[in-house]
Amino acid sequence: MNDDQEKAKNYNPKKYRTPDGIPADIVMFTLTKQERRSSTKSLPLFELKVMLIRRRSWPFAGAYALPGGFSQENESLYETASRELQEETGVDGGHLEYLGVYSTPGRDPRGWIISHAFYALVEEWVLEKRKAADDAQAVGLFTIQEALEELELAFDHREIIKDAYRRIQEQMLQTTIAKQFLPPHFTLSELYQVIRTVVPDFEELNFIRKVTSTRSRQGILEEVVDENGKRLVSNQYSQRPAQLYRFTDFTPRLSIYT
Amino acid sequence: MNDDQEKAKNYNPKKYRTPDGIPADIVMFTLTKQERRSSTKSLPLFELKVMLIRRRSWPFAGAYALPGGFSQENESLYETASRELQEETGVDGGHLEYLGVYSTPGRDPRGWIISHAFYALVEEWVLEKRKAADDAQAVGLFTIQEALEELELAFDHREIIKDAYRRIQEQMLQTTIAKQFLPPHFTLSELYQVIRTVVPDFEELNFIRKVTSTRSRQGILEEVVDENGKRLVSNQYSQRPAQLYRFTDFTPRLSIYT
DNA sequence: GTAATAGTGTCTGTTAGACACTATTCT
DNA sequence: AGAATAGTGTCTAACAGACACTATTAC
Numbered sequence: 001m002n003d004d005q006e007k008a009k010n011y012n013p014k015k016y017r018t019p020d021g022i023p024a025d026i027v028m029f030t031l032t033k034q035e036r037r038s039s040t041k042s043l044p045l046f047e048l049k050v051m052l053i054r055r056r057s058w059p060f061a062g063a064y065a066l067p068g069g070f071s072q073e074n075e076s077l078y079e080t081a082s083r084e085l086q087e088e089t090g091v092d093g094g095h096l097e098y099l100g101v102y103s104t105p106g107r108d109p110r111g112w113i114i115s116h117a118f119y120a121l122v123e124e125w126v127l128e129k130r131k132a133a134d135d136a137q138a139v140g141l142f143t144i145q146e147a148l149e150e151l152e153l154a155f156d157h158r159e160i161i162k163d164a165y166r167r168i169q170e171q172m173l174q175t176t177i178a179k180q181f182l183p184p185h186f187t188l189s190e191l192y193q194v195i196r197t198v199v200p201d202f203e204e205l206n207f208i209r210k211v212t213s214t215r216s217r218q219g220i221l222e223e224v225v226d227e228n229g230k231r232l233v234s235n236q237y238s239q240r241p242a243q244l245y246r247f248t249d250f251t252p253r254l255s256i257y258t
Numbered sequence: 259m260n261d262d263q264e265k266a267k268n269y270n271p272k273k274y275r276t277p278d279g280i281p282a283d284i285v286m287f288t289l290t291k292q293e294r295r296s297s298t299k300s301l302p303l304f305e306l307k308v309m310l311i312r313r314r315s316w317p318f319a320g321a322y323a324l325p326g327g328f329s330q331e332n333e334s335l336y337e338t339a340s341r342e343l344q345e346e347t348g349v350d351g352g353h354l355e356y357l358g359v360y361s362t363p364g365r366d367p368r369g370w371i372i373s374h375a376f377y378a379l380v381e382e383w384v385l386e387k388r389k390a391a392d393d394a395q396a397v398g399l400f401t402i403q404e405a406l407e408e409l410e411l412a413f414d415h416r417e418i419i420k421d422a423y424r425r426i427q428e429q430m431l432q433t434t435i436a437k438q439f440l441p442p443h444f445t446l447s448e449l450y451q452v453i454r455t456v457v458p459d460f461e462e463l464n465f466i467r468k469v470t471s472t473r474s475r476q477g478i479l480e481e482v483v484d485e486n487g488k489r490l491v492s493n494q495y496s497q498r499p500a501q502l503y504r505f506t507d508f509t510p511r512l513s514i515y516t
Numbered sequence: 517g518t519a520a521t522a523g524t525g526t527c528t529g530t531t532a533g534a535c536a537c538t539a540t541t542c543t
Numbered sequence: 544a545g546a547a548t549a550g551t552g553t554c555t556a557a558c559a560g561a562c563a564c565t566a567t568t569a570c
Contacts, residue, residue, distance in 0.1 A: 041547080042546090042547060042548075043547095157560095164555055173550095187549085188549085188550095189548070189549075201556085206564075208549075208550065208551095209550085209551085237547095237548075238547065238548040238549065239546075239548065239549090240547080240548055240549050242549055242550085243549085243550090244552085258559090
């Protein structure tokens with residue numbers, strides 16, 4: 001037995017009251033695409049949705065809650081969230097990010113339970129599959145407005161969803177997470193629509209020109225070309241083919257002063 | 259006994275292994291000012307420092323650690339941090355913000371201990387007072403370089419300090435936290451020096467002009483005037499008096515796309 | 517006068533914002 | 544031709560970046 005182990009044996013961590021559990025809850029966002037009926041090709045309608053599960057048991061039986069689960073001793077909280085995400089959706093990988101801690105006394109009637117919120121960006125089909133596999137009654141995809149204004153939510157999950165929404169809006173403008181909602185190659189209209197869906201009051205009349213022809217932002221996006229250097233285009237959503245782009249791994253440094 | 263209480267009685271939260279403690283650790287930053295010897299008035303030298311405490315007992319006896327303490331059942335983690343900050347410095351108020359959670363298994367030899375990091379911006383005299391009140395040997399103010407490269411640090415506190423440093427640099431450019439390091443009224447040189455101290459590679463040759471005469475940033479700062487509308491100036495750090503400014507409560511929205 | 521910081525002039529090239537206009541393809 | 548999205552032209556005012564220059568005051 002080494003020195004540390006010996007000392008650890010003498011140290012009694014349960015001298016004080018300790019929490020009753022440390023769950024990780026995940027705000028899973030997805031962007032649903034809905035075909036628009038029209039005579040010709042057109043961009044689909046996007047909607048930002050969040051996955052919620054109807055609780056069956058006490059506390060908050062019948063209310064909707066974020067998917068999540070308790071952390072175990074042998075894993076970090078990120079691993080807990082990652083494991084839960086995998087258990088809930090069958091997918092690992094994808095964008096998973098820490099949001100914050102929720103520890104207001106009394107937030108959970110089961111005891112002293114400190115929850116950690118994460119948010120994930122998941123493809124629509126993943127959540128649809130999950131919904132099909134499970135009791136369809138229990139799993140739902142809701143718009144932010146529905147979740148915040150119409151549903152009865154468990155615990156402090158309304159606060160968590162609000163915070164996650166604020167965060168994803170900020171991230172959508174300040175980082176390149178938009179790529180999580182886009183195929184590897186995409187047109188600028190698709191990108192613009194994705195941004196607009198998450199941040200409705202983002203309006204840029206000259207969006208195409210701005211992201212392509214200004215030097216200061218040069219490097220966020222690049223044109224996709226084939227092996228012969230020919231620029232690749234897509235006409236999936238339009239009559240006239242549009243140039244395809246991809247994100248580079250460059251992210252500019254933002255500042256309020258300059 | 260109401261329904262919830264009855265159910266809570268039947269619910270056994272200790273069915274599973276639970277953590278041994280949830281501390282909050284605080285990265286306390288301060289900006290030290292050092293007079294420069296010169297024949298005339300000049301700006302002081304600023305340095306960004308972090309407060310660390312030398313541990314006396316197991317584990318990591320002799321190593322430096324962030325100040326902090328365990329959370330109690332009747333308080334949120336922000337309250338824990340706020341209480342610790344008050345206990346450590348005698349000051350409440352000031353800037354205190356959540357940084358993140360540190361939960362890697364094995365990070366604390368005392369057991370399963372999940373720590374939450376906060377960072378605080380504190381005035382220099384507060385920490386000096388703290389240092390005087392206590393055993394001066396135990397409390398130290400160190401530059402980031404000293405803390406990260408020269409000191410033996412307890413737990414995963416090197417990681418925490420790194421993360422806090424990254425965060426304060428980001429915040430310094432994207433929010434108006436610079437005001438935490440400045441008096442209510444300040445000159446633009448002071449502001450520039452504060453920013454430069456925290457983010458050394460922030461270089462703006464036309465800083466004064468940029469923050470004063472460009473419309474898009476209009477509203478971050480405003481000139482300070484007296485009751486007669488006369489503009490207030492200071493010659494504390496210069497021969498020629500300089501216009502005093504204050505922050506408004508406006509913060510622009512930043513975006514990589516526009 | 518000299519030192520030290522405050523602030524302006526000036527120049528070129530780039531960008532923002534508004535909005536009209538052309539381009540490409542499918543039906 | 545009409546629909547739908549892609550993308551350019553054009554104009555003005557604002558801004559960025561570089562760097563030389565003047566201004567104010569204390570010593």
